[in-house]
Amino acid sequence: MLKDQNNQLSIYSILYNKIPENHTLKLINKAVDFSFVTKLLEASYNKYYGRPAKDPELMIRILVLQYLYNLSDERVIEEASLNLAYMWFLKINPDETLPNPSFQSLEYID
Template identity: 35%
Template sequence: MMGRNSGQIDLFNSMIFERLMPKDHLLLKIDSILDFSFVYDLIKDKYSNITGRQSKDPVMMLKICLLEYLYNLSDIEVVSRIRTDVAFRWFLGLNLDDDVPDDTTISHFRAKRLGEEAFENFFTEIVKKCIEKDLVKTKRFMITARMSLLM
């Protein structure tokens, strides 16, 4: 079953994030420009409505892949950064005490849940939007999208 984060960051965490995150942080800019909610409709057929345990939020999982691209991180490295980086947690909609997906969950989502073609289509669209808004440089665009499937 497809899981969704509540999207609600409690008041305590919100105050911490606001004080610690620079107002011009790249992730704040991306969040203000991109609406990731389209993902739910596009992948709802990849999840059962009846059986199975609840998955991690697919929007959060795609955002994790975007973090890997932006910061040139592996699955293991991005998990480590999510645990300690306030900006990463804020971008993913995680409170400071929320659990972080492990590296195998990320690779399973990318390779098995979405599959290579769907992942590449989603990811390419997200990165294109970032490039159009001049938030991401185009140097690594095509190479990294393909390489991240191998991580």
């Protein structure tokens, strides 16, 4: 899928256009450029060894959804696989897979 700051170019663009411009996730996306996360963490990942890392920007966007809608790790992945606005915010298409919900959240574990 080709990704652009303002538009996701895919066969799903018609569906994404149904999301209102004043939707909370569209407003957040306009206000915050999450690409800094990938640049900030780029030196932390080895491009040649080990399993490929999940996109840091995607993981931060998932955490934003989790916080905004008070969702558990499992629930945010389930909702993101069904909710068109969530998919748009995560910059994924309905046919793409999401991370396993076992990823570590930012909550502190005692």
